[in-house]
Amino acid sequence: MTLVERLRGVFVQALDLGQDVEVEKLEYRGVDAWDSVGHMTLVAAVEDEFDVQLDTDQVIDMSSFKVAADMLKNLGVPEH
């Protein structure tokens, strides 16, 4: 699985997203489930799935799916 596919799975699971949601275009507060509470669940799920630890700035800046994917690449998670 590619990084993007794994990340999509994490988003769907952590935010309990329906099939109609365009996960890769999601932004913070773009759906009801991605509020501050959902964000903490999501951060924990991302950390578990990719075995990374996000720092304060990364947690705050993870404001969209795309930002999350780019951040993981920068942390050295292989894209494929």
Next chain:
Amino acid sequence: MTALRTDTVLADLVHPGSALVDAATGTTWSGADLVSRAERFADGLVNLGPGPLFLLAGVDTASIERYLGGLAARRPVALLDPATPPATLVDLVGRFQPAAVLGASTRQPAPEGYLPTADGWRRLTSGETPPPHPDLTLLLGTSGSTGSPKFVRLSGRAVLANARSVIESLGITAAEIAPTCLPLHYSYGLSVLHSHLAAGATVVVTGHGVLERPFWTAVDRYGITSLSGVPYHYEMLRRLRFDPASHPSLRTVTQAGGRLRDELVTFFHRTMAAVGGRMFVMYGQTEAAPRMACLPAEELPARVGSVGRPVPGGTFTIRPLADQETAGGAPASARAWGATAGAKVEGEVVYQGPNVMMGYAESAAELSSGDGLGGVLATGDLGYLDEEGFLFLTGRLSRIGKVFGNRVNLDDVERLLRGRTGHVGPGAAVADGDRVVVFLEGGTSEACRSVARTLAAELRLHASGFDVRPVDRLPLLPSGKTDYRTLEAGT
């Protein structure tokens, strides 16, 4: 009306030297500016019929200006969640007959008898209900869960008394700069605004939360000195590895809105103390406008778990449980901790002070009632006082839980279980800290997930606040009622 302005609540609530800053634009209004703008806004309200003003209050300077304008016009203002569902709003309008609904969505058609305006809806007829009581200043929802919401009726005197008590408890000076961390329709959020404006301090208005970059940009740009949060904010800040050393101006944090885990109380106390800052734990209810107790930073290490002493002007007494029914319906008698009679007796916490509400209101007619409580509030919380008068809370008399700071009636949750979730077997809900645990007899894990989702949607709260677990059989008391104590012990 203009002649009466000098004795409005507004003059006492907004110190001329205070300031309001719009974080997004940097625009700043002095307290004197705010008062004159509010008075101008009030001039536009003189032709309205009698009755309260409804205000769908976002966290923005326009909402604050409208709120203060309502106070300047000597009208009771009901602050409502801007996300109030259309059906709930129509129900509230029908029951309370507001003169106008400010900030109502232009997409929602105005209810019967109301005309859409540039700023919301206004009532067409003068109405047949008696005018609101002259002392009535502020109406806030009981932050209840389902069913028809009711309002807490607060006098201007109560609001001002509490603002002054909070100023004294926290030592708020004109140098303090507080952000709007919480919604304004939420009594705790509103009290941050009140106490700072009354102290001649500064309030920075931001619609962003602690998980958003613009919030922290504002903290540093405007030299914000304090944060106010409910337990889940502190859970988030802990996860964020919040470090006040990175924000040199930020030296005070306050926590209210439910019980924060002792471990986090200690953590934040130490984190703040390490940079010369302070952590205050507070206790309040909307019914007390809202704060009743404060645990000062210097007392905190020896009293972790306490919500502190009454705020200035208030007192607590404990009404022993006697034969009252406690959570779960099991009768209990007063339980004593101390060796001497009367020491640390657990019972219902009763607060007395000038900040206690006038009463509740479920209809327009009840808005004309005077003070029905005489400054005495039976909180419905269970607790005890230690030898030095520090209050420790131990539970709720009635079946009320909290999810992320929002009160949830557990009986309502059970009604929803039977009605809306499609679950056919018995279920039971108990409170566990900042979430609700639901036990489903014979539920599958898929059914549990679905029930959590339905409850969250119905109650408009996040699904992670509902921990739904399958059980083979719900424990029962000899009477055949659900044994909630056993369930609570199992959370």
